[in-house]
Amino acid sequence: MEKRMSLQACQLACMRGGRSLFHGLDFTLEAGDALRVSGANGSGKSSLLRLLCGLSFPSAGEVRWQGRDIRSAREEYGAALLYLGHANGVKDDLLAWENVVVASTLAGRPVSRAQACAALSALGLGPQAHLPTLALSQGQRKRVALARLHLQQEARLWILDEPFAALDTATIAALTVTLERHLAQGGALVYTTHQPVALRAPRMRTLDLSMGAAC
Numbered sequence: 673m674e675k676r677m678s679l680q681a682c683q684l685a686c687m688r689g690g691r692s693l694f695h696g697l698d699f700t701l702e703a704g705d706a707l708r709v710s711g712a713n714g715s716g717k718s719s720l721l722r723l724l725c726g727l728s729f730p731s732a733g734e735v736r737w738q739g740r741d742i743r744s745a746r747e748e749y750g751a752a753l754l755y756l757g758h759a760n761g762v763k764d765d766l767l768a769w770e771n772v773v774v775a776s777t778l779a780g781r782p783v784s785r786a787q788a789c790a791a792l793s794a795l796g797l798g799p800q801a802h803l804p805t806l807a808l809s810q811g812q813r814k815r816v817a818l819a820r821l822h823l824q825q826e827a828r829l830w831i832l833d834e835p836f837a838a839l840d841t842a843t844i845a846a847l848t849v850t851l852e853r854h855l856a857q858g859g860a861l862v863y864t865t866h867q868p869v870a871l872r873a874p875r876m877r878t879l880d881l882s883m884g885a886a887c
């Protein structure tokens with residue numbers, strides 16, 4: 673994995689429903705850095721992650737990847753980014769393995785059926801790989817979404833909204849190892865969680881949006 677990496681939030685501000693969620697937000701993430709975004713329900717965590725991904729736009733400031741505004745570095749940024757949203761992005765009417773193939777293709781990194789099934793097996797979903805996603809539990813649906821972490825390790829920046837939600841204890845532990853390995857290999861991570869998960873990362877920071885704020 674290439675070592676040089678820089679994600680910058682520069683004086684970022686976000687308005688939603690006529691309300692200011694945060695403003696004046698500045699931070700930089702480099703290889704090996706992890707940023708946990710915390711805060712109460714509705715404090716703006718998902719909104720911030722969507723801004724960082726370029727899925728919505730800030731009311732002020734900009735997000736920079738390798739020093740360039742992500743709006744003018746879309747292709748390069750898209751190739752480096754893996755985003756998993758809060759709602760998992762899985763479609764009920766697809767089989768579990770089809771969801772992995774579709775999500776990977778939409779992200780510009782197509783995988784085969786065999787690769788998708790292998791990733792699902794690694795997450796303990798081998799027997800469920802050929803079931804309609806509608807028939808899966810919430811934790812199993814989350815695991816379908818997380819399968820991409822096992823397939824797209826070349827993505828250097830992982831932005832994960834509530835990746836631990838609905839997971840059982842063993843799967844939380846396994847995901848923690850996956851995230852720590854990503855960081856140790858020079859990746860970077862932005863994530864949210866309401867759970868007390870202990871992620872061992874040498875350069876770990878927390879941004880608390882409940883403070884209403886600037887960090």
Ligand SMILES: Nc1ncnc2c1ncn2[C@@H]1O[C@H](COP(=O)(O)OP(=O)(O)OP(=O)(O)O)[C@@H](O)[C@H]1O
Pocket residue numbers: 688689693711712713714715716717718719720
């Ligand atoms: N498209 C939108 N239009 C209007 N208001 C919005 C929109 N998206 C989000 N909001 C509001 O912005 C606020 C922040 O929402 P957001 O989803 O970012 O919170 P969160 O910190 O991720 O919450 P949670 O912990 O519940 O997931 C909420 O009050 C929400 O209602």
